[in-house]
């Protein structure tokens with residue numbers, strides 16, 4: 001929270017995006033402290049064994065409390081609505097979904113089980129809410145991922161998607177030892193991945209990977225010329241603090257603009 005406020009002073013252009021992140025963090029904090037452990041055996045050998053058939057974490061193992069979910073969905077939706085990050089029609093759809101105690105669990109399970117977006121439980125209107133689901137489910141997902149990562153380094157995993165929840169990475173960190181750790185956009189789990197391979201399409205032809213750094217050298221962007229997708233990274237070799245994905249993804253919005261200008265998505 002302090003880093004976000006600091007960033008707001010340094011980069012007033014990003015104020016609206018930063019304010020939204022601060023509000024989302026405040027909403028998530030109200031629930032975070034009372035989220036319990038996931039109902040999975042937290043045993044290193046058992047968890048490492050599950051790496052042969054990921055994802056490790058199944059939807060029914062998430063420590064979900066439905067009253068909290070409805071609060072998180074509504075509060076996330078209204079914060080995003082206020083910052084014009086959600087259409088009025090989508091917001092109304094979200095409110096209706098929160099009142100439907102049969103459909104809500106099915107939709108969230110569909111979202112969790114189909115990270116690439118093709119869920120049979122979701123029509124187009126519901127799929128438009130996936131950014132809300134991502135934020136609202138974060139307290140349950142990150143709590144579960146922390147508990148699992150305390151027992152396994154996930155070093156037996158070499159894939160490009162999250163071994164815990166099957167989500168895509170949405171940030172990375174370059175460690176002082178020059179390894180690249182990918183960070184899941186859903187549960188924030190981290191795992192080591194080859195520095196110059198695209199995690200989205202496995203392209204490892206270095207001539208087809210474009211990489212450039214931000215002006216201050218603090219961040220790096222890897223873009224793939226095969227699938228046109230890109231990933232941003234925090235360079236911990238040049239940093240005075242550890243990576244903070246929530247802060248760093250907002251701080252690097254200008255890098256996103258540069259990547260999109262070059263035709264990446």
Ligand SMILES: [Zn+2]
Pocket residue numbers: 162163164165166167184185186187188189
């Ligand atoms: Zn994940």
Ligand SMILES: [Zn+2]
Pocket residue numbers: 198199200201202203224225226227228229
């Ligand atoms: Zn690619």
